[in-house]
Amino acid sequence: MTEIARGLEGIYVTETKLCRIDGQKGELVYSGYDIYELAEHSNFEEVCFLLWNGRLPTNEEYSHLVEQLRRERPISPLNNRLLHEMVGFVRPMRALEIAVTAIGALDRNSSDMSPDALQDQARRLTARMSTVIAAYHRIREGNEIVAPRDDLGHAANFLWMLRGSEPSELEARVMDVALILHAEHEMNASTFGAIVTASTQSDMYSAIATAIGTLKGPLHGGANDAVYKTLEAIGTEDKIPAYVDDLLARGERMMGIGHRIYKTTDPRAIILERLGEELAKVSPDAHYYHLSQMLRDYLAQKLEGKPLYPNVDFFSASVYKMLGIPNDLYTPIFAMSRIAGWTAHLMEQYANNRLVRPNALYEGAENRPYVPMSKRD
Ligand SMILES: CC(C)(COP(=O)(O)OP(=O)(O)OC[C@H]1O[C@@H](n2cnc3c(N)ncnc32)[C@H](O)[C@@H]1OP(=O)(O)O)[C@@H](O)C(=O)NCCC(=O)NCCS
Structure with missing residues (x-):
């Protein structure tokens, strides 16, 4: 019997030195450092x-990276034109995907997969994606694009x-921690x-465009926007029971709840809730x-006994709202942060590549004679 690993649950596809998650204990560790x-x-x-x-920087290395990121912040005239063309009918995640492809199109070394070139590409993408998201928003609001400031952190x-x-x-500080998380x-x-794309030896920009398209879905990064819409739909405290009871009775899922790996509260949700507490003291x-x-x-009462707890998206929605960020930018902001991890995994992949090519078990018909179109019913 061929066993099908639908959703690839429990399958290890590679080794990594980047991140360890213990979903039972609620632990998240980046390269040995607890979140x-x-x-x-x-x-x-x-x-x-x-x-x-794979290690923390020295003072000098840190300053150098900060300077390199600052230099990469301004967007190109091509991306500026593209953003002006796209606003109004292209949604933010699609706009980001297109902008990343344009950043790749202008990089003459985009197919260079040497470690130094990959570090350059990672810095460029990390710095520029934040400018693209901000510029897209300014343009659609009919405002001038605001130039990056050299005296401010990312x-x-x-x-x-x-x-x-x-x-x-x-x-x-809250924004910074949200990006870390x-x-x-x-x-x-x-x-x-991203890794599947890179495994064909396609370049980092194409791999990141794949990642952005994948993050967009509501079962992944799109959940933070969906949580915001849930809060809007509920409106007031007294409506919570009816809303939740109806939703669960229809067999639908509550966004921002549950995780493939965490079977306890996601530590990122705990940290975001704490940060939210501070912001809530001063936010309208x-x-x-x-x-x-x-x-x-x-x-928690309704789902008692089930391993369903808040995930990172649950509190990021209200935290971003308190930061004055429009809800359709929540997922692009997730991408603007996850670019760090995506590019790091791509560096690991290019250094030890193997084409990702699994199998599918064929269950269709066999031995059908080809009938010309004129003779088909
Ligand atoms: C993240 C997610 C896709 C992981 O799901 P998964 O590992 O594939 O888990 P399953 O789909 O096998 O679900 C297991 C059970 O929990 C239920 N469940 C999972 N998430 C649920 C949710 N958010 N609300 C209500 N029930 C949920 C499923 O209906 C299923 O119930 P059943 O066994 O009675 O059929 C899922 O929890 C989900 O859809 N969450 C909402 C979207 C979200 O917040 N995504 C962001 C993740 S960071």
Whole structure:
């Protein structure tokens, strides 16, 4: 009997030094560093260095990376024109996918898979994707694009370019930690998609375009936007029981709940909830955060005994809302962070490549005689 691994659950497709998840204990570790420690002490740029080099940077290496990322922030005239053409009818994740393809089109060394070239490509993509997302939003709102600022870190600069106002220290820190939390997650669907593309020796830009298309789906990165829409649909605390009961009675899924690997609360959800607490003290949109907590508590009663707990998307929706970010940008922001992990996995893949080519068990008809079209009923 051929065993079918539908969804590839429990199948190991490669080794990695990047990330370990213990879904029973709720542990997430990037290259040996616990996510709670990174969220407490590190920042997104440092986590990028860690993922791309397997160790934390020295002071000098860190400053050098920060400078290199800053230099790569401005978008090309081609992407500027494309974004102006696309707004209004191309949704943000598709726009990001197209923009990444355009970044690749302008890189004369896009097919260079040497370690140095891959590091260049990873930095370029990481720096530019945040500018693309912010610029797309500014253009669609009829506002001027805001140029990146050299004196701001990656997270603060993103909020600056998006909103046109400098974020508070707390907002910048929350954004930074959200980027750390989403940066890497072992062999998730979008990372696997990227690896399949790279395994044909296609270039990093094409692999990242694949990853963005894969992340878009509501069972993966699209869940954060879906959580926001759920909160909007519920509206007020008193509507939670009826909404949840109806949804579960219809056999539908609550977005932001459940995970293929975590069978306890996702540690990223715990960290985001804590950050949300701080933001909620000062945000005019704190209602979304409190509603999320009440929804979580009600779901805990309804789903008792089932391994279904909040995942990273559950609290990211209300946290992003409190940062003043429109909900259709939540998934692009996930991509803007996960680019760190995607590119790191691609570096591992190119260094030890094998074409990914599984099998499908044929169950169709056999030995059918070909009938000319004129003789078919
Ligand atoms: C993430 C997800 C796809 C993982 O699913 P999976 O590992 O394939 O789990 P399964 O689809 O086998 O589900 C197992 C059981 O839990 C139920 N379940 C899973 N997620 C659920 C959810 N969010 N709400 C309600 N029930 C859920 C399934 O209906 C199934 O029930 P059954 O055994 O009675 O049929 C799933 O939990 C989900 O769809 N979550 C919502 C989307 C989401 O938040 N995605 C972001 C992930 S970070």
